[in-house]
Amino acid sequence: MRKHWTIFKIGLVNSLAYPAELIMRSGMILIFMWVFFQLWRVTFASSGSETINGLSLRDTMWYLLLAETLELGRPRLARTISDQVKDGSIAYILNKPYHFLLYQFSNGLGESLPRMASLFLLGAGLVWSMAGPPPPLANWPLAFLALAFAWILHFCVNCLIGLAAFIAEEVAPFEWIYQKLVFILGGMLIPLDFYPAWLQTIARSLPFAYMMYGPARLFVRPDPVLTGQIYLGQAIWLLVLTGILILAFHRGMRRLAINGG
């Protein structure tokens, strides 16, 4: 456990080594949130109602902020792992006294946390000034716990895509399409509440909703039933995806051929 904590700290230090770069990269959330505000401000105004399907403009903006924070702040592990598989550098991690997947988890978390914090703080300032104050503090623990589970779900899928390099020459298309499925079925650009009922049903039965919609929705409008549904969904998908990931990792290791060094 201590060695993974050390790996986490190294990732954290790496991420914080260039604060100007970190803030510059986080700056893109300002563009996205400003554009989203223009879109939803006009949309709410033309709907002639304060709320759409239970969400106000303020709720929608804070929902989108949390979703964007997760999307822009999560590590792009698929590309890293697939490069390691393709160029053989995976061998240098495998022969160290730590588990490959736990190494990626600790390092990825260390790099991701400062990025997410920076994105959230920058974005929150803008959203607060445009749309109003954040949701009540009581919502925050529920949302941030769901955010942590969502991060792990993303981690599992990213690792699976990266490990696909054992069998596919190019994994980038998998990554693009996965990201777009999160955009749509995860409710990243439009909250799932605004979708037609049939699509909401489909989305809620897939993992993407628990990777994005869950934490963002709990942040703005939690209710006991929804909270239970989201945590249960996350738990089920965590079990399923972790199982598949461990299986895929062991299969991949059996295919791995290392020739010298």
Next chain:
Amino acid sequence: MADEPTLTGSPHSAHTRAGQRGLLPFLLALWKANLAAALEFRVAFISQTLGMILNDGVYFVVWILFFDRFPTVRGWGLTDMFLVFGISASAFGLAGLLFGNAFNLGDIIVRGRLDYYLSLPRPVLLHVLTSRVTPSGLGDFLYGFLSYFASGQFTPAGLGRFVVAVILAMIVFVAFLVLIQSLAFWLGTGGAFTGLAINAIITFALYPITLFERGAKLILFLVIPAAFMGAVPAGFVRAFDWGTIGLMALGACGFLAFGAGLFQLGLRRYESGSAIQTEV
């Protein structure tokens, strides 16, 4: 540097003039070689092309869902989005196919990798930009046409206008990338800023321009030229208008002049550690 390289070439010798005479054959040969290199990894090339078409198509579903729920945004509807998305995707893809290094020019400058191009009797900027192909660009380029056909605005003349619009939008986009990344000559770094700039122009180009008020629109024409990648060319595809094509041409020439001019200015400050590098 005693002999400053110019935008169109280094005035070192008669090689330059010979190089300029054969500029088009040189570019064609370079593009052909780039394509051949990309096709060496045929499965990766095809999967990236098809993957990008699918990726763009899936992304557009967001707009279909949005306009299904909210049919217009200040007069802007799904048809407009098909056109804007089509032009932006094709222009973005064409930039990657023909001028692939436009996306990492800043990195080339910072790492001192311009040495290679400076030593050759070819226009430096053009040579750098065309020395790389982004395989997924073909997917974006083709998807743009699919989006245009799906818009319900297809006519043979409209297709001609679409092609013109894509070329002019691509010039603006590449020029903007050159402009932004030439700042690396002064800043010494540029990765994060480049990413920010690319995200900004693409994001603004893909959203209805009717969302933005007058001040913001001015920025989208003069600072982040997203209007020239989306709304303006979309208007031209819908109906021919001399004013619109004039505006597009002016935007393309203006940003190209600014981009190339700044690169040229930056080149005077360029230094490298004479590192041994291999261009592959």
